[in-house]
Amino acid sequence: MSNRQSTALVIDCRQVTRTYSEGPETLTIFSDISLEVSAGETVAIVGSSGAGKTTLLNLLGGLDRPSSGHISICGQDIHKLSEAGRARFRNQHLGFVYQFHHLLPEFTALENVMLPCVLGGMRPGQARPKAEALLTRVGLGERLRHKPGELSGGERQRVAIARALVNNPECVLMDEPTGNLDEQTGEGIRALISELRDTSGTAFIMVTHDMSMARSLGRVLRLEQGRLVQEA
Numbered sequence: 001m002s003n004r005q006s007t008a009l010v011i012d013c014r015q016v017t018r019t020y021s022e023g024p025e026t027l028t029i030f031s032d033i034s035l036e037v038s039a040g041e042t043v044a045i046v047g048s049s050g051a052g053k054t055t056l057l058n059l060l061g062g063l064d065r066p067s068s069g070h071i072s073i074c075g076q077d078i079h080k081l082s083e084a085g086r087a088r089f090r091n092q093h094l095g096f097v098y099q100f101h102h103l104l105p106e107f108t109a110l111e112n113v114m115l116p117c118v119l120g121g122m123r124p125g126q127a128r129p130k131a132e133a134l135l136t137r138v139g140l141g142e143r144l145r146h147k148p149g150e151l152s153g154g155e156r157q158r159v160a161i162a163r164a165l166v167n168n169p170e171c172v173l174m175d176e177p178t179g180n181l182d183e184q185t186g187e188g189i190r191a192l193i194s195e196l197r198d199t200s201g202t203a204f205i206m207v208t209h210d211m212s213m214a215r216s217l218g219r220v221l222r223l224e225q226g227r228l229v230q231e232a
């Protein structure tokens with residue numbers, strides 16, 4: 001893993017608005033949100049339930065399209081790509097930890113973590129040791145062959161974290177990744193994030209309800225009444 005340029009913008013989000021049409025009504029979740037995240041930066045997004053945190057993260061990760069505004073990821077306007085191109089781009093540049101982990105139930109923990117590498121064209125023989133090392137790092141070295149249904153909620157979340165990191169992405173977007181974890185395990189994840197930030201220049205954007213986790217990441221942004229404001 002090489003050090004990335006610390007000045008490069010991994011996320012450039014400009015005046016983004018997301019609305020939903022509900023029959024004749026238009027529901028505005030947030031409007032004119034701008035956010036810049038550089039390589040090696042860790043950012044927390046906090047806010048009450050329903051404030052729009054998952055909606056924003058999905059936009060920043062190219063999973064959803066803004067109603068207006070522009071989002072560039074690692075210099076690329078992701079919506080200028082075809083659907084296949086966008087999937088490839090996300091696989092190469094981004095890691096995503098969903099609020100509800102989205103692991104593949106038929107596959108073991110190890111296979112779930114290997115998958116982004118294999119989809120990116122890596123041979124399984126190369127992907128396996130990387131996946132094993134990350135699963136060991138998140139405390140699941142003894143659970144490699146368990147399927148998601150045979151893991152606890154917090155263990156599944158840790159598999160999802162390992163899967164998000166396995167391709168050494170420039171930016172990792174995490175939606176409540178430590179919600180089901182005890183303090184010590186959560187602290188292990190926080191240490192892993194700091195290490196990857198410092199050694200590889202990986203940027204992290206984490207949605208969390210845990211204020212001590214949020215503060216430990218440094219920059220804390222609150223989504224409130226459709227606006228994103230910096231916490232004092």
Ligand SMILES: Nc1ncnc2c1ncn2[C@@H]1O[C@H](COP(=O)(O)OP(=O)(O)OP(=O)(O)O)[C@@H](O)[C@H]1O
Nearest residue numbers: 020027029047048049050051052053054055056099
């Ligand atoms: N597909 C949709 N159609 C209409 N409204 C939606 C849709 N998806 C989300 N919303 C609304 O957008 C708002 C924000 O939802 P979102 O999931 O982003 O909240 P959140 O901040 O992540 O909340 P939580 O902390 O509970 O996960 C909610 O009020 C929700 O009802």
Ligand SMILES: [Mg+2]
Nearest residue numbers: 053054099175
């Ligand atoms: Mg959410």
